[in-house]
Amino acid sequence: MAASRVDPKQVLVVVPNFKKRLSGVTSTIIQLVPLQAQKIGIATLGPGLPDHLPKLTWWQVPALLKRPQGAAARVWHARRNPEMLAGVVLRDILRAPLKLVFTSASQRRHTRWTKFLIRRMDAVIATSRKTAAYLDVPNTVIMHGIDLERFHPAADRAEAARVLGLDPGQLYAGCFGRVRRQKGTDLFVDSMIDLLPSHPGWSAIVAGRATPEHRAFEDDLKARVARAGLSDRILFVGEHHDIERWYRALSLYVAPQRWEGFGLTPLEAMASGVPVVATDVGAFSELVEDGVTGTIVPRDDLAAVKASLSTYLKKLDLIAYQGKNGRARVTSHFQLSGEAERIVSIYEGLIRPWP
Structure with missing residues (x-):
C-alpha cells in the first residue's frame, strides 16, 4: 500500500518510527507490519522505512485526533522514549483517542524519565523474561x-x-552485526586467531559495518589478523542486506556480545540450521537451548568462548545434530507470524468497538 493511499479513518494502529538510521527496532517494524496489516488496519509514521509499508504522512497526523472508523480509539505502538512521549502528548494534551503500547527490550534499570513514560502506557510488552524483570508495571512477554x-x-x-x-572447500564460523566492542567482535577474532592454525579446514567471517566512532576498533582487529598471517582465512566482508545467504554458508555461528537488548542473530542462525555459541546476555539464554541447539558461555570470557569453539571445530557430528535441533526449535517457538499474531491480540484487546 502506497503512503499516499492510506486513509487515517481506517487506521486502527499507528507504529511510529522516529529514528532514520536502520536499527534492530526499525528492522522489527519492517518485518512485522506487513504480517499485521493482513489482520488489522495498521500504518507506520516516520522516516527510515521502506515505501512498501503502509505509511501515514506527517500532514495526516491531525486526523489522529478523531476516532477511527468502527472503533472508539486507535493504538499508538511506541518502541522508544520519543515515541512514547509523542503518544502521551497526543492522548493527554491534544485529547486524541489513543491507547498507548510500549515494547521494552532493555535489560537495565530504567531512568526516572523512562519510568514516568512507561507508567502512562495502557499496555507494555517485554521481549524476554529478563527484560520483564526490569519493568515495574504489568507486562506481557512476547x-x-x-x-x-x-x-x-x-x-x-x-x-x-x-x-x-568463498572457498567451498572450507567450513566457516561467522559473527554478524555491528563491529564494535559491545558486540564482542574482538572475542570472536582473537579466538579464531588462536584456533585456526590448528584447524586448516576452517575459516572465519565477520559481516557487519563499523560506524565511524568504531572504525579504529575494526582497523585494530584487521591488523591483529594480518600480524597472525590469517587475512585470507579471517574475512571482513562488510555489511550485507542479503545476510540470510551468508548464514547458509556457515557451519557455526558465534554471538559473543558483552551487552545486548534482545539479539536476533542467534535465531537467524538457528533458523538457517547453524548451531550457536552465545554469551549469556540479552535473551540469548532463552533462545539457545544449551547443549541442544548450541552453547551458552559467560559474558566477556575469552577463554570460555575459545574453549567452546574448539569443541565445535573438531566435532562435525555435533554441528549437524545441533543445527537440525536449532531449526526445529525456531519452527516450534520463534516464528515471525506467531509474534505478529500475539501483538495484534494486544491491539484488539485495547480497541473497543464503537457502536
Missing part, C-alpha cells in the same frame, strides 16, 4: 520471531559458500 522463508538451511552448504565467492 519474544521476537524469525521469517522462516527468508532464513532456512542451505540445500548445499559448499555451493552456498561458492556463490558468495
Whole structure:
C-alpha cells in the first residue's frame, strides 16, 4: 500500500518510527507490519522505512485526533522514549483517542524519565523474561520471531559458500552485526586467531559495518589478523542486506556480545540450521537451548568462548545434530507470524468497538 493511499479513518494502529538510521527496532517494524496489516488496519509514521509499508504522512497526523472508523480509539505502538512521549502528548494534551503500547527490550534499570513514560502506557510488552524483570508495571512477554522463508538451511552448504565467492572447500564460523566492542567482535577474532592454525579446514567471517566512532576498533582487529598471517582465512566482508545467504554458508555461528537488548542473530542462525555459541546476555539464554541447539558461555570470557569453539571445530557430528535441533526449535517457538499474531491480540484487546 502506497503512503499516499492510506486513509487515517481506517487506521486502527499507528507504529511510529522516529529514528532514520536502520536499527534492530526499525528492522522489527519492517518485518512485522506487513504480517499485521493482513489482520488489522495498521500504518507506520516516520522516516527510515521502506515505501512498501503502509505509511501515514506527517500532514495526516491531525486526523489522529478523531476516532477511527468502527472503533472508539486507535493504538499508538511506541518502541522508544520519543515515541512514547509523542503518544502521551497526543492522548493527554491534544485529547486524541489513543491507547498507548510500549515494547521494552532493555535489560537495565530504567531512568526516572523512562519510568514516568512507561507508567502512562495502557499496555507494555517485554521481549524476554529478563527484560520483564526490569519493568515495574504489568507486562506481557512476547519474544521476537524469525521469517522462516527468508532464513532456512542451505540445500548445499559448499555451493552456498561458492556463490558468495568463498572457498567451498572450507567450513566457516561467522559473527554478524555491528563491529564494535559491545558486540564482542574482538572475542570472536582473537579466538579464531588462536584456533585456526590448528584447524586448516576452517575459516572465519565477520559481516557487519563499523560506524565511524568504531572504525579504529575494526582497523585494530584487521591488523591483529594480518600480524597472525590469517587475512585470507579471517574475512571482513562488510555489511550485507542479503545476510540470510551468508548464514547458509556457515557451519557455526558465534554471538559473543558483552551487552545486548534482545539479539536476533542467534535465531537467524538457528533458523538457517547453524548451531550457536552465545554469551549469556540479552535473551540469548532463552533462545539457545544449551547443549541442544548450541552453547551458552559467560559474558566477556575469552577463554570460555575459545574453549567452546574448539569443541565445535573438531566435532562435525555435533554441528549437524545441533543445527537440525536449532531449526526445529525456531519452527516450534520463534516464528515471525506467531509474534505478529500475539501483538495484534494486544491491539484488539485495547480497541473497543464503537457502536
